[in-house]
Amino acid sequence: MTDMRLKRRRLLQAALLASAGARIEPARGADAALDAVVIGSGFGGAVAALRLGQAGFSTLVLERGRRWPIAPSQDTFCTYSKPDGRAAWLSPTTLLFEPVAIDIYTGILDVKVGNGIAAFRGAGVGGGSLVYNAVLYQPRRELFYQAFPGSIDYDELDRVYYPRVRSQLKPAPVPADILGTPYYEGTRVFLQQAARAGLSHRLLDIAVDWDIVRQEIQGRRAASTIVGDVFYGINSGAKNSLDRNYLAQAEATGNVEILPLHVVTAIAEAGRGGFQIQCNQIDEAGQVQVRRTFRCRYLFLAAGSIGTTELLLRAKATGTLPRLNQAVGRFWGTNGDTLGTRQGSTPTNPTQGGPATAVIEHLDNPLAPTVLVHTPFYNSPQGALVHTGLQPVKPEGSLSYDAATDTVALNWPTATATARRNAQAVQLTYDILDAANETATTAPADTGITAHPLGGAAMDKVCDTDGRVRGYEGLYVVDGALIPGSTACTNPALTIAALAERCLERFLDRRL
Numbered sequence: 001m002t003d004m005r006l007k008r009r010r011l012l013q014a015a016l017l018a019s020a021g022a023r024i025e026p027a028r029g030a031d032a033a034l035d036a037v038v039i040g041s042g043f044g045g046a047v048a049a050l051r052l053g054q055a056g057f058s059t060l061v062l063e064r065g066r067r068w069p070i071a072p073s074q075d076t077f078c079t080y081s082k083p084d085g086r087a088a089w090l091s092p093t094t095l096l097f098e099p100v101a102i103d104i105y106t107g108i109l110d111v112k113v114g115n116g117i118a119a120f121r122g123a124g125v126g127g128g129s130l131v132y133n134a135v136l137y138q139p140r141r142e143l144f145y146q147a148f149p150g151s152i153d154y155d156e157l158d159r160v161y162y163p164r165v166r167s168q169l170k171p172a173p174v175p176a177d178i179l180g181t182p183y184y185e186g187t188r189v190f191l192q193q194a195a196r197a198g199l200s201h202r203l204l205d206i207a208v209d210w211d212i213v214r215q216e217i218q219g220r221r222a223a224s225t226i227v228g229d230v231f232y233g234i235n236s237g238a239k240n241s242l243d244r245n246y247l248a249q250a251e252a253t254g255n256v257e258i259l260p261l262h263v264v265t266a267i268a269e270a271g272r273g274g275f276q277i278q279c280n281q282i283d284e285a286g287q288v289q290v291r292r293t294f295r296c297r298y299l300f301l302a303a304g305s306i307g308t309t310e311l312l313l314r315a316k317a318t319g320t321l322p323r324l325n326q327a328v329g330r331f332w333g334t335n336g337d338t339l340g341t342r343q344g345s346t347p348t349n350p351t352q353g354g355p356a357t358a359v360i361e362h363l364d365n366p367l368a369p370t371v372l373v374h375t376p377f378y379n380s381p382q383g384a385l386v387h388t389g390l391q392p393v394k395p396e397g398s399l400s401y402d403a404a405t406d407t408v409a410l411n412w413p414t415a416t417a418t419a420r421r422n423a424q425a426v427q428l429t430y431d432i433l434d435a436a437n438e439t440a441t442t443a444p445a446d447t448g449i450t451a452h453p454l455g456g457a458a459m460d461k462v463c464d465t466d467g468r469v470r471g472y473e474g475l476y477v478v479d480g481a482l483i484p485g486s487t488a489c490t491n492p493a494l495t496i497a498a499l500a501e502r503c504l505e506r507f508l509d510r511r512l
């Protein structure tokens, strides 16, 4: 280890020791201050951790959830058919499909139930990458600026930052031999139906290791991806979640320590510059073990749209970050998510063939550009196809803090002109598909849930486009909170990570 790395390592250890017995005490002396703390280990947090670690910054990552290492026994995660506490974050029931009673546990999937919307998110080292469908979908240039400010150069993202993320997560479309198996019948029918309807369609880039999926088919790995077990984690290890690339590499730099089961409760300005972070170390039942305080020079917020916004709203309301502006909590959106099912008589094996694999891009829909992602779904009847819809949406939602209860409410207006237009647009796409395929739409697309919460600390409002929080030198937002409500008709993870890469490169250019 070089002298510099030894020094960084000692600094990390000092910070950990200073906080270990702290219970409710503030952090000790400045010698325990870290270069950087990253809150959250999803897409934004993982990128920040790696780039800070590589640049030699002593960095602590505080993550509320546990680690989910793929075990040789291939039973890290619970399954849809046998759910247990691992399915949900500190909840007495499962959150997806028919509710099932489970033990209270620091499980992998969380939901924020708001007014007009329920927003799903991941919990654990790797954040949303643990639960996601692994779709890495780049927005088109022509739609990008409907969602993003003109000061972000799409060509630079396209040339530099999207490829940088792809080089880590290694996405690829489902190979032909796998697509040809009965497991992926739903994908094939989806593509055939789109072709008959004259709608543009293609396979998506998916961040799974298709060789491992092949081994599932051969019976050499636990059948998990192929049977559609995706949202509680993939036991075979096929999913290229962030703990297996960005975060593993961050730890390997020797400069980054990840502390799982650490729930950050408050952030504040510290004297002489820098920030102070309070958190609860919890056990796997959610019980607080120790209250810890850390101090750092640079603070990177990456607790996801809802987590980051909650921390900022509390800090503003309680006066620990009094210069935050009035836009905190605003410019929030659902990414235009919808969920709908169409039914036909042709077999689709709709529960199988995960994760999501293909897309219909009805961008010339006269009402609104509409994208449908084929989504294998547990409990769907034979012949069904489930579609995750993505449409342009205005960031008309908000989060607000209630001091009396110390809680944050999520509000999503459902009767807006955009909501009406989008509902008609997605129905039109369904109608075109149904007319060409002798299928029927089973119910209007559901707009009351999202897996893609975005905004709350939006760029050009709370932050600049480099993630710098206005009013605070050294405070950054590098996750989905930075994005004002939509990633332009795509699933957002790739764009969140690419923007985080962009933010970190600009941060390091200024500091080094």
Ligand SMILES: Cc1cc2nc3c(=O)[nH]c(=O)nc-3n(C[C@H](O)[C@H](O)[C@H](O)COP(=O)(O)OP(=O)(O)OC[C@H]3O[C@@H](n4cnc5c(N)ncnc54)[C@H](O)[C@@H]3O)c2cc1C
Residues within 6 Å of the ligand: 039, 040, 041, 042, 043, 044, 045, 062, 063, 064, 065, 120, 121, 122, 123, 124, 125, 126, 127, 128, 129, 131, 132, 133, 134, 135, 136, 137, 231, 262, 263, 264, 265, 302, 303, 304, 305, 307, 308, 356, 451, 452, 453, 478, 479, 480, 481, 491, 492, 493, 494, 496
């Ligand atoms: C079921 C599901 C499927 C999805 N499929 C796709 C897909 O296929 N493609 C795609 O692009 N997107 C998908 N998404 C969305 C994607 O997961 C998110 O957009 C993405 O993970 C957001 O990245 P982020 O960095 O903003 O935050 P996250 O990835 O959510 O990470 C935030 C992290 O912060 C932690 N945290 C929160 N609060 C605190 C706190 N107070 N203290 C400490 N830690 C905290 C959380 O536990 C979490 O690990 C899916 C989401 C879900 C729920």
